Amino acid sequence: MENLKEQLEGYCLYLKLVQERIIDKSFKEQAPYICCKEGCSHCCERGQYPVSEIEVRYIMLKFAELDEAKKTQILDNIQKIINEKKNKNISSKDYFYQCPFLLDKKCSVYENRAIICRTHGLMFFVDEANGSEKYKIPFCVNLGLNYSNVYDKDSKTVTEEAAKIIGAEIPPQAYNLSLKTLTKKEITEHLGFEFGEIKPLVEWFM
Numbered sequence: 208m209e210n211l212k213e214q215l216e217g218y219c220l221y222l223k224l225v226q227e228r229i230i231d232k233s234f235k236e237q238a239p240y241i242c243c244k245e246g247c248s249h250c251c252e253r254g255q256y257p258v259s260e261i262e263v264r265y266i267m268l269k270f271a272e273l274d275e276a277k278k279t280q281i282l283d284n285i286q287k288i289i290n291e292k293k294n295k296n297i298s299s300k301d302y303f304y305q306c307p308f309l310l311d312k313k314c315s316v317y318e319n320r321a322i323i324c325r326t327h328g329l330m331f332f333v334d335e336a337n338g339s340e341k342y343k344i345p346f347c348v349n350l351g352l353n354y355s356n357v358y359d360k361d362s363k364t365v366t367e368e369a370a371k372i373i374g375a376e377i378p379p380q381a382y383n384l385s386l387k388t389l390t391k392k393e394i395t396e397h398l399g400f401e402f403g404e405i406k407p408l409v410e411w412f413m
């Protein structure tokens with residue numbers, strides 16, 4: 208990646224704008240349905256975490272600031288994940304793992320975490336509507352967490368009626384916060400950076 212310093216500056220500006228104007232706003236609107244809090248880490252315990260090159264480089268800036276014990280633990284976590292994937296011969300699309308940056312149920316690179324880490328927890332539209340399914344509810348609805356107060360287990364949907372019962376002003380709604388949308392070149396090129404390739408987090412270390 209050329210001109211890395213300038214690219215990271217552009218990315219930081221982009222991140223600030225997206226965080227304030229889109230992500231924070233969306234979480235605020237959906238606050239009656241959101242249970243996210245420090246120490247809740249189910250969503251970092253099993254996943255693939257697709258991230259782009261610029262996001263990984265930004266994460267690694269934070270990694271460089273960590274103390275040696277944390278660095279060692281993270282590198283050890285990464286190596287274990289890579290070994291397990293290789294030893295079990297699991298393809299990338301089928302391989303799920305705990306994020307190596309999760310230490311004691313906390314994100315060790317929180318300030319520099321990737322976009323997918325920031326948007327997770329909201330309902331989101333699926334890119335290609337599959338049958339009648341047009342949006343996805345975070346998996347933690349099944350753990351009694353996000354959107355569980357308006358979730359109907361039989362139909363596996365959220366209901367506006369339940370939202371009225373709990374007195375929420377805005378109904379539960381899905382947002383278009385996919386990486387595909389948020390990393391569009393038209394959005395980023397005037398800020399002077401590119402997201403680059405996107406792949407599962409651990410594959411950046413293989």
Ligand code: SF4
Binds near residue numbers: 241327345
């Ligand atoms: S998305 Fe769900 S699992 Fe993740 S922090 Fe929020 S409530 Fe917890």
Ligand code: SF4
Binds near residue numbers: 306307324
């Ligand atoms: S980088 Fe942090 S927030 Fe993102 S998956 Fe890993 S531990 Fe979770």
